[in-house]
Amino acid sequence: MLFGLVFLGIPVAFSLLITALLFGIGEFGTTFPTKIHGSLRDVAGNFILAAIPLFIFMGAMLERSGIAERLFMAVRVWLGRLNGGLALTTIVMCAIFAASAGIVGAVEIVVGLMAVPAMMNAGYKKDLAAGSVCAGGSLGTTIPPSVVIIIYASIVEMSVGDLFAGIMIPALSMVLLFMLYIILRCWIQRDAGPALGVDELEVNLVQKLWLTVTSLLPALILITCVLGSIFGGFASPTEAAAVGASGSVLLALVYRKLTWTVLYEATVRTVKVTSMVMMIVLGGVMFASVFILVGGDTLVQSMVEEFDLTANGVIIMFLIIIFILGFILDWISVLLIALPIFDPLVQSFQIDPVWFGVMVCIALQTSYLTPPMAPSIFYLRAIAPPEMSYTDMYKGVAPFVAIQLMVLAMVAFVPWTATYLPEILFRF
Secondary structure, three states: OHHHHHHOOOOHHHHHHHHHHHHHHHHHHHHHHHHHHHHHHHHHOOHHHHHHHHHHHHHHHHHHOOHHHHHHHHHHHHHOOOOOHHHHHHHHHHHHHHHHHOOOOHHHHHHHHHHHHHHHHOOOOHHHHHHHHHHHHHHHHOOOOOHHHHHHHHHHOOOHHHHHHHHHHHHHHHHHHHHHHHHHHHHHOHHHOOOOOHHHOOOOHHHHHHHHHHHHHHHHHHHHHHHHHHHOOOOOHHHHHHHHHHHHHHHHHHOOOOOHHHHHHHHHHHHHHHHHHHHHHHHHHHHHHHHHHOOHHHHHHHHHHHOOOOHHHHHHHHHHHHHHHHHHOOHHHHHHHHHHHHHHHHHHOOOOHHHHHHHHHHHHHHHHHOOOOOHHHHHHHHHOOOOOOHHHHHHHHHHHHHHHHHHHHHHHHOOHHHHHHHHHHHOO
16 A cells, blocks of 8 residues: 555655554554554654754755855866866765765755766766766765664664764775776776866866865864764764754855855755655654554564574565665655564574664665666756756666675675774774
8 A cells, every 4th residue: 555655646754644544543443543652752752863954954054055066166176187087076075965964865966966067068978977976966875974874773773873883984985986986987988087178177286275175174174073073972963963053054154155045045945854854754653653563573573484584584685675665665764664673683683783774774875776766866867957868877877886786795794894883983
């Protein structure tokens, strides 16, 4: 029923709510509200979720005040003269903005609006331009302070800091592999990403350094303060989010971009995105509660026992399910539906929760980018020029999907890539 409503075009939040209400009332009648009251109260009182609007506001301020555009120019002057330099700039800019915004989709749209016209005007192959923007945008799923990770941690009641630390090595590996692919592609195929001419980057070394100091350095300091306060144990994620939100306002003030209009637009965007996220959270919690109450968790448990799965078999099954669900539903819905069912089994098999959580986030990111239902491609379609076809986009994302699967395999076969940083940062 849930998938049927989604395919009919009903928003996911309402599809979840309608399904939960119909089956809940049908099963429990007038006692249904008392059955799910505890779950909804736990969500409403979850302090971790208070970080979401603060991180969203931080990203909105960086976007609305023009700071994102300054960052793009700062990175562009250093990398633009390389073959594939604009594509490399796109990946670096997406990584920086993902570490500032934490919102899937927002990163791709903000950077894509600057990067796509620049690459098309420079004569880039359309598939490379499309793939770079889509892959860079998908980094918002994994690079802290990702809202995906915050929601994940709140559902399974684990430390957000542990997951932030656990995802760092895989996320940075992914960024480096994305850049390595672009460099090799443009070295082998010179016309795939032509370097910008000297006349297009008329800045000397002093101007480059000044642009870097005034544009790139402040944003990096802000990101370091936010993540450093979490990793250093000085602040909770919610408190660190407040630091980031305040810092983004301060940057806008320093750059003389802080106006009532900018503040109003950033606040309105924050309210809209937060409302959308929390509406899906409400529907997802109700759906998962009803599914468990009518015996869904017992069904999954019996399937695992019937197939006599080992811990590795359970992990593979769960990752495949999450990957497939990511084709159809948004990431919030996938986590809210799957994790309440999967988490008890993960605990019963004594699977490391950080290791498993990192793999889930990478699997979600991969499904976000994988055709034919890739949300990243639909985001790009909204801002791409007409001459960039879906074929170009599908062809462009394929190598980046392969890289994400490589990183997923790396984490699966070398678990310390996910567990090393949490161990040294929080358990010394």
